[in-house]
Amino acid sequence: MKVIIVKDNAQGGKEGYQLFADAKKNGAKTFGLATGSTPITTYQEIIKSDLDFTDSISINLDEYVGLPEGSDQSYNYFMHKNLFDAKPFKHSYLPNGRAEDIEAEAKHYDQIIDDNPIDLQILGIGRNGHIGFNEPGTPADSKTHKVTLTQSTIDANARFFEHEEDVPRFAISMGLASIMKSKHILIEAFGEDKADAIKGMIEGPVTTDLPASVLQNHDNVTVIIDEAAASKLE
Ligand code: F6R
Secondary structure (H helix, E strand, O other): OEEEEEOOHHHHHHHHHHHHHHHHHOOOOEEEEOOOOOOHHHHHHHHHOOOOOOOOEEEEOEEEOOOOOOOOOOHHHHHHHHHHOOOOOOEEEOOOOOOOOHHHHHHHHHHHHHHOOOOEEEEOOOOOOOEOOEOOOOOOOOOOEEEEOOHHHHHHHHHHOOOHHHOOOEEEEOOHHHHHOOOEEEEEEOOHHHHHHHHHHHHOOOOOOOHHHHHHHOOOEEEEEEOOOOOOOO
């Protein structure tokens, strides 16, 4: 893993943007995208730039299951607000969390990933080491699947909802194997509450207890972290 330590998430966003710009310059066609607070500064730098994605495909990691149609808590809404409205892609895929048959939707999503191999995948990391919504215990060979969110993730995401009870209990997420197929993976983390997960991901054993540790088995991972997230590294 190539580790870049930055001062704060603003500088992290500039570094993250640079990876997108380099990937585009080198002919990348398909970008794997994440939601959450972490990638926002990278998306802001992309929006400020003259990068053009109208010839590119985007594939998002995950989506909640069971939100009402048009919900402004959906990841679809998040992506439009934080990136797509300003930087449209030729086509943007997100899992359909309102599909009647989530198993069929998961299979369909894996087909989309197979048909559009991801050149650069951006990831955040959960405090429990999840990537996408792959919670501890998720097998390394998992493909897109329905997920039951852990209490730790529900608590972390409650800040975006009026009441904790409003946080969905299920999601649909790319699996670890789906993520590992990406040619280049960029994982970002900012803040002290990510320090344990980052230490485990980089220095710990590869274990399903900390899903992000599987990235040690990928040969092209760039880690962009601020000093707080890096504070527990040896
Ligand atoms: C989001 C996602 C999650 C987040 C993670 C960190 O699409 O897949 O794995 O990246 O929960 O969230 P933030 O960035 O809000 O701390």
